[in-house]
Amino acid sequence: MIGSSKKILLCPKKNTTDLIHIATTFIHTYLWNPALSLEKTAEHCHVSPRTLQKSFQSMNLSFSSYVSDLRLAVAAVKLFQTDNDITSIAFQCGFTNSSYFSKRFKDKYHLTPKNYRKEKQKFLRSGSSQTIDCPLTFCKYQKTTL
Structure with missing residues (x-):
């Protein structure tokens, strides 16, 4: 409740x-x-x-777009930072249907959740120092090599 x-x-x-x-x-x-x-x-x-x-x-x-965008951004961060199951992430972010989550995610990020995760995690392993877009507004993630 x-x-x-x-x-x-x-x-x-x-x-x-x-x-x-x-x-x-x-x-x-x-x-x-x-x-x-x-x-x-x-x-x-x-x-x-x-x-x-x-x-x-x-x-x-709008209230609904604010909530939806926030849920998708939180899901994108979880996809980026964890290996949690995509369906679990969808439910953790307030979605009740993983197919609907995947559709909304693809509409926003132009990639399926699975492909988004692959692309972002591939970047982390690449050793590249280029900047990539973080799913949160006005946020950039820069991988630095030590």
Whole structure:
């Protein structure tokens, strides 16, 4: 179950930045849970789903794309850093169907999860000092040789 929160009857109005911070902290905490939703997150933030949705939109984001992109980025990091089974990674990242995960992953990264892992791990073993894209936004991973 996603964290239950008690309703606060008199709650000061949150500004958009504070609301997004509270929401994204909640999302990161429960990213693995397939039941994570706009409604559950709004309940945690003590606002209506529409208010939360509008807050994300004011930052040029949508709730669903934020959650989906974050789940895929976490999965990409796990594929990059571990040898965990791809289906296990999909479930750890909140996907309930490995085929759907693979489709979404390929749509975003233009490689299947298996090929993505092969390519990134091949790079790590190559001894190359070139920079590769990290799956997290604004992040570069540079392999350095000692």
